[in-house]
Amino acid sequence: xxxxxxxxxxxxxxxxxxxxxxxxxxxxxxxxxxxxxxxxxxxxxxxxxxxxxxxxxxxxxxxxxxxxxxxxxxxxxxxxxxxxxxxxxxxxxxxxxxxxxxxxxxxxxxxxxxxxxxxxxxxxxxxxxxxxxxxxxxxxxxxxxxxxxxxxxxxxxxxxxxxxxxxxxxxxxxxxxxxxxxxxxxxxxxxxx
Numbered sequence: 001x002x003x004x005x006x007x008x009x010x011x012x013x014x015x016x017x018x019x020x021x022x023x024x025x026x027x028x029x030x031x032x033x034x035x036x037x038x039x040x041x042x043x044x045x046x047x048x049x050x051x052x053x054x055x056x057x058x059x060x061x062x063x064x065x066x067x068x069x070x071x072x073x074x075x076x077x078x079x080x081x082x083x084x085x086x087x088x089x090x091x092x093x094x095x096x097x098x099x100x101x102x103x104x105x106x107x108x109x110x111x112x113x114x115x116x117x118x119x120x121x122x123x124x125x126x127x128x129x130x131x132x133x134x135x136x137x138x139x140x141x142x143x144x145x146x147x148x149x150x151x152x153x154x155x156x157x158x159x160x161x162x163x164x165x166x167x168x169x170x171x172x173x174x175x176x177x178x179x180x181x182x183x184x185x186x187x188x189x190x191x192x193x
Contacts, residue, residue, distance in 0.1 A: 056114075090162060
């Protein structure tokens with residue numbers, strides 16, 4: 001029943017938005033009474049928080065898999081893989097990941113911070129290899145800025161995120177323009193080398 005409730009909430013949040021969805025809608029779409037919903041979730045915010053925890057966990061695992069070998073790949077490939085993760089996860093149901101990443105909730109902010117910290121740590125490790133001349137403070141700043149630029153998928157594209165090719169291309173161009181002068185090009189010709 002919990003899975004049905006979360007599935008219904010995910011579909012409705014993606015279709016109608018968080019504010020446009022009620023617990024009555026969710027219970028109806030899950031085929032249960034609203035009283036049954038309240039046995040598992042005290043309110044709509046609890047459903048949102050549960051979905052955010054699940055989906056940010058999926059995002060963390062997918063990004064970790066992509067970034068694990070990023071120090072040995074061309075920058076363009078790494079960026080395309082990261083944007084692909086966002087696009088893939090935000091596709092089913094369409095717009096859900098974007099909504100979950102941009103909709104604040106009391107319990108999700110800590111989970112989002114944990115995911116950001118883990119992704120940032122992975123990026124800093126890549127930067128240590130790809131841009132060995134950067135000090136720790138600059139590595140941290142570059143990693144944070146890269147995450148901020150990637151979040152542009154949802155700032156510019158709304159909950160649709162990377163599904164909009166124009167938005168995805170703008171975010172890709174911004175990441176490349178920012179990172180190319182900073183990181184050592186793997187598999188790319190370097191001046192004088």
